[in-house]
Amino acid sequence: MARTGSGGVEYHRQAFRGPREGTVAMKNLAVSEATLRMAFEAIQDGILAVDAGDLRLVAANAAMCRMLGYDREELLALSVREIHPPEDLPALTEHFGRMVRPGSGSSNIRRLVRKNGSLFEAEINGVTVELGGRTCLLGVFRDITDRKRAEEELRRQSDFAASLVETVQTVVLVLDPEGRIVQFNPYLERISGHRLADVRGRDWFATFLPAGRADASRELGDAIRPSVLDDFGLDAAIRAYGDRFTARTGLALRHRTGVVSGLRLAREAEIALFRIVQEALANAARHAKATEVVVSMDAIPGRFRLEVADNGAGFDPETPRDAGWNASFGIQIMARRAEAVGGSFRVESRPGQGTSVIVEVPR
Helix, strand or coil: CEECCCCCEECCCCCCCCHHHHHHHHHHHHHHHHHHHHHHHHCCCEEEEEECCCCEEEEECHHHHHHHCCCHHHHCCCEHHHHCCHHHHHHHHHHHHHCCCCCCEEEEEEEEECCCCCEEEEEEEEEEEEECCEEEEEEEEEECHHHHHHHHHHHHHHHHHHHHHHHCCCCCEEECCCCEEEEECHHHHHHHCCCHHHHCCCEHHHHHCCCCCHHHHHHHHHHHCCHHHHHHCHHHHHHHHHHHHHHHHCCEEEEECHHHCCCCCCHHHHHHHHHHHHHHHHHHHHCCCCCEEEEEEEEECCEEEEEEEECCCCCCCCCHHHHCCCHHHHHHHHHHHHHHCCCEEEEEECCCCCEEEEEEEEC
16 A cells, blocks of 8 residues: 555555456556545545654545645645644644554544634544555544534523523522422522521422412512512512512612503513513612612603613623622513513613613513
8 A cells, every 4th residue: 555646545556366356456456446436535534644754644545635734745745843833743742652553543632723713623533554665643533623613602691591590589499309409599499488408309399389378379470470560560560579679688679560551561561571670670789889770661652661760880791790780680581581572672871970780672
């Protein structure tokens, strides 16, 4: 087996006794060689052979050339040193030193450098082989850029979901098939007075809705879905929740509703707006250092407008993490609620001048 002048791979032909036997064998070998060469060029993963002695590149398929951005002649004029970052070479050289024994194999992820200088990561499955009488390292390369990007997006979404559970002003309760408590979020911990570590594994009904505790049952039920919202609408629900909010936090809450006090919206819109108010009030109480919050509602042509404004510390909306109230997630939560019912959402704030959360939904 040997490398061709074009960087491909061919097998040496063997002499056969007898002209007829030799001719048939030579034809069969030629077909096999052409098939192997076709597979070598057609495979979608990159294939690269490296001389184990001087680390020069001695063979490459079309996919490897595309992956690195070179034509074959350019690529085969290089060595391993030109296709890996300089800082990775000591570890790479050490790795090659362990691979010189024929039949040795490895699987790892390495960084490579394209012709244009950009970096990417590839999964490499390597084996030591003999090509044309010399020891070579043969590697199959798979670009994992898309996979890494997908993993990063999955991690980001997982982090967001975890933060959502931690910060959302809605009960999140996870039970096993027998109704025993597995997990719940800080919001339920706060309104119920139970610590998860103390009640994990208990029956949820007996824990959160004990006999003779109508007040606890009512508060938990309102946290899951306030009955006043169903019966009397958004304005009444916000006022009822505001009374309990002020009693709990000491933060003054004023309402400006005007002619919309009796206006009803679609059920999904009322729920979304109510949850946005809860989230905005919680942020004002925990992080904004406000002394007053004003909830305003107004009917404009074809739209319903809600604003929650506090007189707290404010922040730069371009850098919400600087708000100190977990706004990076709080803003996303409220924005998604508004978008889910066809509404618009924005935040207006300046350092030292308070924060306004403004939502408009169809009516």
